Structure formats: C-alpha cells, structure tokens
Amino acid sequence: MTALEASGTGKGPVVDAKASAAGPHPVTPATDNAKKDTRRKWLEIAIFVGPALLIFLTFVVFPMVMAARYSLYKWDSRQPFELAEFIGFDNYTRALIGGTDPETQEIFWKAYAEPFWNAVGNNVQIIALSMLIQLPVAMLIALVLNRKFPGRGPTRLIIFAPYVLAEVTAGLMWLMLLDPRGPVTEWVQAIGLPTPPQGWLEDPTWGFWTFFFIVSWKYIGLAIILFLAGLAGVPEELQEAASIDGASWWQVQWRINIPLIGPTVRVWAFLSIIGSIQLFDMAWVLNKGGSTGQYSTIATLMVDIGTQRNDGGYASALAIIMFIFSMTAAIIYLTLVMRRDTAGSRKGA
Amino acid sequence: MATDTTVERKRRAPSTTSRTRTRLQGDSSIYITIFVALVAVGFTLGPIIYLALGGFRTNGQLAADPTGLPDPWVWQNYWNILTQGNFWQYTLNSLIVAVATTAGVVLFGTMAAYPLARYSFRGREGIFIIFTAGLMFPLTVAIFPLFLLIQDLGWVGGYWGLIVPQVAFALPVTVIIMRPFLAALPDELEEASFMDGLTRVGFFFRMVLPLAKPGMVTVGVLAFLGSWNGYLLPLVILTGRDAPTTLPLGVTQFQGQNAADFAGIMAYTFLAMIPALVFFLMMERRIVDGLSGAVKG
Incomplete structure (x- = not known):
C-alpha cells in the first residue's frame, strides 16, 4: 500500500x-x-x-x-616506536605468570604478575561485593521507599546526587573525612570502636573495604533510583490483589515486585560490572590505588606503568586484557538477556 | 528513630490478621519508610555538608576539633578561591570542553542515527553493530594509544585533544538511544512531508531535529556530565606549560600544592561540586531516563 x-x-x-x-x-x-x-x-x-x-x-x-x-612489543614509550622490539606475547605472560623464562620468572613474578593479580583481585572483589552488598541493600531501600510518603521527591533527588558528582571531588571529600586525624576517626573512637592503625585507606586490610565503602556511597544511589523506576512500572493492581489474598509485605515483594523488575536489575548489574572493570578516577585520586596497591585496579596499574615507567608495551597489554574483560562481561550479558527474551517469547507463543 | 519502630510495632500488632496490614499504601508502616528515607538522606548528604562546613573553618579549628562546627565562621577559604586563584578559569575551561563535546555528540550522533533508523540499505545493521561494540571500548582501555594518536595530531595540551575523543567515545550510547527514538517517529509524518515536497535531508532538518529534541536532550545531558566529570583524559592530554586546566584537574592540583591546607581543600572541593549539583537539579529526570534507556535500547 x-x-x-x-x-x-x-x-x-x-x-x-x-x-x-x-x-x-x-x-x-x-x-x-x-x-x-x-x-x-x-x-x-x-x-x-x-x-x-x-x-x-x-x-x-x-x-x-x-x-x-x-602490546606485542618491548617499547620504552619515550622512544619512537621504530626502536621497539617485537617480543610476541611476552608482555601477557609476564602479567599472567611472570614470563616464560625460568631464570627471570621469579623477579618478573614479583615485578609484574603480583601487582597484576592484586589489581585483578581488587576489580573482581568490587564486582562481587557490588552484587552481594550493594544490590540487596539498594533493593531493600528501593522496596521500602516505593510508596507515597512526605518528602518523597526530595529524598529521591538527594539519594541520586552523588552519582553525578565527579569521582575526583567525591574522592577528595572522603580523603578529608577519612584522614587519620579527621572526623570519621573521631566519631568511631567516640563510640569506642577500634580504628585502623595506619589510617582508613592505608591500612592493608581496611584500605580495600574503605575504598569499597566510598565507591558504594557514590554509586548505590544509581541502583536505588533505577530500581525505583522499575518498581514504578509494576502494576499496582497486582500488588493489591496479592495483599487482599493475604500475602504479607515480604511475600508481595518477593513474589511480585522483585521478579518483575528483573530486567532493571540486569541493566544495573551490567552497568555496575562494566563500571567496576574500568574503575580508575576514584582509586587514582585516593593516592593512586594505595601505597601498597590495597585498592589498585587494572586501570590504575596501567596508567601507573604507562606514565611513570613508560613501559608502552606492557601498559598496552594491560589495556587489551581489560578490554577482554569488558567484552566478556558484555557478551555474557547479551546472551543472558537474549536467552531470557527468546525464552519469554517461546513461552508466550 | 527508636520511637518510630515501637510506634510501628504497637500499631501493627493488633491488626496482624487484618488484610489492611499488608496493604502497600496508607498504614503505620509509613514510619519505617520515613525512617529509611531519613537514614539514606543523612548518609548521602552528611559528608557533603561536613565538607561545605569544613570550608568555613580554619585549619586550626579543624585540627583542634575535627567534628565541630565553624566557630567563628570563616569566609576566607571560599573568598580566596573565588577571587585569587584560577577557579573561574578552570570552570570556564571545563564548560568550553563540555559544551563543545555535547554539541558534537548530539549533532553527529543524531545524524548517524537517522539513516540507521529510517533508511534501508545494505550494511545498515553492520554499521549499527560497530557503534554498539563501542560500548566495550571504554576510554580507559584506549587511553594510552589514544594519547599517542593525539600527540601525532599535535593536539596535546589543547582543547581539541579533549573534545574530539570525548565525542568519539560518547557516540555509541548516543546512537543506541537515538536510533529507536528516531525509528518511532510516525511514518505518516514522513509521507506527509514528502508529499509537501520535502526531501529526506529536508525532512531531517525540518521535522526530525525538532521532534527528536527530548532524545537529544537526554543524550546531551549524559555527554555533558561525562565530559564535565572527566579526569583521566584531561590528566593525560592537558599536559605542558600552556595547557588549559579543567576543574577536576584543578581540584587535584590545588590539593597537591596545598596538601596541609585542609580547610582550603574542603572549600575548593565543595565549590567544584556545585556546578554538577546545579546541573543535576535542572536535569534529574533526563539523566535517569538516559541511564536506564542506554542499555535497554
């Protein structure tokens, strides 16, 4: 026509x-x-x-x-690339296992592989903790706030605000607050709890958790707001019908609200994982990932090596490894989403 | 807060078996909601308020009593930053970069999304996939070779070295958001425009651009925010004596040069937060829409 x-x-x-x-x-x-x-x-x-x-x-x-x-070259990035020497996958094997040469392996393991795996571990821990801590906490807050109450608009606005701040400013703010002689130390001591002897961020064990706390402060608002937006799309009749049938508040949340905002949770999880893999600004502002790499990430390691040590080949190898991580996350996400969608349509048909 | 929960329990206890207990709207459990809201707001705002107040104190006050209030209130820190240093210059630099980035992203992104949404041609899906694949290339990953490329172009230490890569890395999200948006414009509109003698290019400028404004605002806001808050790229590109400094760089420089001046750092950091907060207050809806739309696509 x-x-x-x-x-x-x-x-x-x-x-x-x-x-x-x-x-x-x-x-x-x-x-x-x-x-x-x-x-x-x-x-x-x-x-x-x-x-x-x-x-x-x-x-x-x-x-x-x-x-x-x-990433396949040994290259001092202060020199022109023409002078670089082709070394195959040596940069990668150095990062992963300290190189393949048994003579230097021990030294290289300490110099390359240890910081690398430390950073990878930090990235992975941040992803895992985001799912295990940020997700349930944000979900609970969103479910409780998903109703009319006085001050609802301003509350949502404020909860989301840290997300739009530059990581740099948020990081510096916490650097001030968490100074060993700063207010947080005072408050914690005032209620009689122990404080880390080397400072919140510098302490080998507390440092990472402090960093994760700061990251959560900045990003949990995104989860809450996205979940609330998802919950707004759940038909009210469903919830009312369930509660009239005698379902408790928990049952309504568990059986109706949480399953129905599954897609929103997946979107958030994807954003969170990709963001965690690339985490740089915050860690860099907070003393470049910590003096012993308590919360260094692959990205801070890469920039550190690229700019301070001018090791262009190795920094590039780290970049490619980071890219492979991002791509894997994206592919897993897309397959999951697609499988869900096709499963849904098959059921529908 | 303790009273809130006891009140809550008292009022709920007798009606345990009643249906209304579990109704989602309008019973005493609202106190729990308000309590949670207050805790969340306090947790979010507390640190920022402390920062702002810290800027009104002297370093002596901060050292003597880290948790106290300003006594007396000192305006010196804020005043010095606003009148003496480069704060305004940095803000202006950030603004120039962010506005140019936004303009570039919105223009080129919408233009690219238009044929991808409304033309049919071989390779269309291929081009779209190339753009979406860009989501997997975060700027962080490419920073090192990107720097070398910018260096070859002679853009290190200048605005272009910042603006053009930022446009490039913001294009994927823009195309992903704009494509379904443009595809959703009714076909009748297009047919009517062609009847009236508009070409497809004419249709784009006369009809699509005005109608796509909400989508363009959304992607523009995201691009602006990304540019305004950007740190890694300016850190790498804006080197050299005459390089302009953006606000995030300026804050860290101030902190580096005045490491002992806690009150000054607090004042500077808080001032640097204000533009983003103001922008957020104006654009909150768009930001949330954009973020949730970006991946759902």
Missing part, C-alpha cells in the same frame, strides 16, 4: 523509509529513476553517517587496534 503511494508521488525514499521500519528491503524496479535515487540515497547515508563513523573509527577503533599491536 505504501509502495503504491510512494511510487505515485514519484519519490522512492518513502519505500525505503517504510521498509526500514518494517524490516527487509523491498525489491525496487531498476529504472533509471531508481538508479538515480539509489545513488542519491547512498550519498545521503554517507553524509549523515560519515562524520560520526570517521570520528569513531579514528579515535575509538584505531587506538584499540594500535594497543593490540603495541
């Missing part, structure tokens, strides 16, 4: 526009007019997509390809 209308007006594009919304490209007759239209169409596409694609390929894809290349 649309095709007829379109050819009636003598304007091919309508066909395509309609088709793009509907799916496959319809077969258009190869008249001269159509050919001209096709050429014009490709020109338009090039003009519209071209600039974005060019910028994207140059500044996102190209650097990644170069990182993959640099």
